[in-house]
Amino acid sequence: MSQEPVSAVALTHQAIRSRESEPARARELLCAALAEDREYEPAWRWLAEVVTDDAERRFCLERAYRLTTDPATDRALKALRRVEGRPPAEVGHLVEPPRPGATARPRTSRFGPRRWVAVGLAALVLSGAVGVWSASGGEGGEPVHVALVAGLTGPGAVNSAHVERSLRMRLDEVNDAGGVQGHPVELLVYDDADRPDKARGIAEEIVREGRVLFVVGHGTSDTALAAAPVYRAAGIPAITPTASSPRITDHNDWYFRSMFGNRTQSDFLAVYAARVLGARTAAIAYADDESGQSAHEGFVTSFGAFGTVTAELPISDASLDGTVDALTRQDPAAPIVLAADEAHGAEVVERLREAGVTAPILGTASMGTQAFHDTLLAAERERGRPGLFTADLFLGTPLAPDSLSGPALVWAKDFEQRYGERPLWPAATARQALNVGLHAMRTGGLDYGRNRTDDRRRIRDALLSLKDKKNSFPALLGPLYFNPTGSAQMSVSFVTSDGTRLVSAPVQLTIYEPPSDEALRKGLANGTVVAVADRYLTRRQVVATGINLNEVRDLDSRDGTYFVDFFLWLKYTGDHVASDVTFVNAVKPDLKLGTPLRDVTEDGHTYRLYRVADRFKNSFDFRSFPFDRQHLDVLLQNRTRTADQVVYVTDKEILNQSPEDYLRSGTNAEADINAIPNWQAESARFFQRTVGSSDALGDALATGAATGVYYSQYTAEVQVARDVVPFLVKNLLPLILLIGVTYLSLFFKANDGAAPVSMGVTAILSTAVLLNNVTSQLPSVSYTVALEWGYYAFIFLAATCVLIAMLRKRLVSKGHTDAERTLTRTARIAYPAYVLAIVLTYVVAFT
Structure with missing residues (x-):
């Protein structure tokens, strides 16, 4: 029999098989698997199952979640949100060591034992105060700054407003959780009004201020191109969530894009027109700006591999009539591609349909929003002709609203609850831009203020390291990593209208990353894989x-x-x-x-x-x-x-x-x-x-990120x-009676010490029995459930009553009657206050 190969996968399978019978052996095998491949997510997830310490479990879950965004892992982490993660000893060598601190020569202490006790008590009080302050949201580090630059008052003001809201919502979550490495993150917002001259001026202002670690923006290709040289010269990383021109990130390793660029979008539009719609000819109308021109250039190049572009027409206020007239004279079956903003795109669509043009219309992501679709629906209602403008409409977008993942669905719902409207796709790509920047801050080994130039470089280097699927960041719309030109490697989704909203088109395309040369040859031969430009696409x-x-x-x-x-x-x-x-x-x-x-x-x-x-x-x-x-x-x-x-x-x-x-x-x-x-x-x-x-997965021919x-x-x-109320009535009534009986023990005379002690001990034993009965319906778990803390609190209270009864009797026997009366009054007041505090704690925590 051949020996099972030693790999992270094989070792993990061995651990799974032995985890019930030999948990220690399973733990050893999982640690060995991680030594083979520290990025193997299943090994971290299974190690979280076999460790018994909550701190170690949280550490393993954090590593697993960093590698794969899994809702089950997220729920497990939320359950351990009050636990500080600590790596298991066996994988300690896989964790980056802390930086060395300054050391001081030991000095002989002049403190005596009493002073050391006093210092220890003071330190305990101080640490408790710091803990309470931290738990209540206190932040110990100096704030760090991130800039948002968008056209808040420009033509894209609606999209920019969604971008800003999304970033503020995310930073509220981050800061409520303690910030980044203990540093609160503050957002500095700049409005470039979608004007290139103003964008460059703002970029220079950001450089002069010197506060920002990275920039989210700019919103358009023209403004991003204007600002890019400034950020590059100053060594400030920037991530645009919406600007699609490839010239922004080409030959600039300081600028990144958290969505696809126009090269990718053009490839998808060309293949969709040729292979899904079956077209041999197509026309394109494009806005006379950087985004439209680069989309036009890319589409002409990409579609040239499948057919002929019969018309290339600019869209502007001055040329609109001529462009629409020229499009009406094209082949009535040939698709029309529009690379324009929402306003011009909607006007072109309406005028073409009213002129009787029924050809399929493909739009770029700038038109792939619900806001654009709502404009067309309103025009249809005004004319009383449903489907006039929205039929045969296929729009590219990074975010199809009907195919949101679990985390994205929760985010969209939270966004709607907070702001009263569903998020547009720029809100999602902006969140991705911010999150990947924060991820680079966490993993880049920053000094946070001591050398901001180095910190920015470390952030840039951390972003560059996200270079393939295996080394990706688990973002909102899926694993996020950048292609060699700085764009997020992601597919273009196509949405169409169902008469009410935008939904996924019945046929989609996706980027094909061949697992082997043989698989690629077979896919190209049978037509399931399409080669376009420097990438491969397949039908989904x-x-x-x-x-x-x-x-x-x-x-x-x-x-x-x-x-x-x-x-x-x-x-x-x-x-x-x-x-x-x-x-x-x-x-x-x-x-x-x-x-x-x-x-x-x-x-x-x-x-x-x-x-x-x-x-x-x-x-x-x-x-x-x-x-x-x-x-x-x-x-x-x-x-x-x-x-x-x-x-x-x-x-x-x-x-x-x-x-x-x-x-x-x-x-x-x-x-x-x-x-x-x-x-x-x-x-x-x-x-x-x-x-x-x-x-x-054992494929010896599989290579790279695919x-x-x-x-x-x-x-x-x-x-x-x-249903908590019936449960509590049924299970807590005996405990409530024990609380009352134990409280009565404080009203016995001090000389009758035996009775209160007996009552307290009986209450402790009875509580243990009650607790066992209540938790017997649960499976065997390694953590303390919420109700157990209440029972433990009462056991502590009953034990305190026993100690008080013994202390009262001793004080009376020594003749300290005043002290005994003070102790008794204090205990009779503190007892119900303690019970009320426990009840209020549960009310606050679970209602």
């Missing part, structure tokens, strides 16, 4: 997915299982492999969809409806028990096709419903989905995410909360 099937929950029941908190009954429908074009799905968290590993209740295919569009009723499982967290909220998930993904081939997005029928409707049963509209006694269904949400591993396998996963998540 989009499956509009809907889940209508019927019932959730039979929750077993000890083994983390539950029963879910639901309808599932899939809508797609293309072959039926899209409906070959597996439920990755089903109790039965072979659970299948079975025969569809409905199966309709018309004009290449398929609709399939299924009903699924079975048991599923999830990892529950009981740290807040009995105030805990649990997530009952149903996770599905394709059995054979990866995320490059098929992606599951939320169907418009789900998007059109209100969140309250998600909790109504699909089989009985008068009933809700919850059939779990003593639990309440609070919310349901549906989202997609990409899961997988960047490891080679290794690993990733799948599109669709999640239905029901959040349930325990």
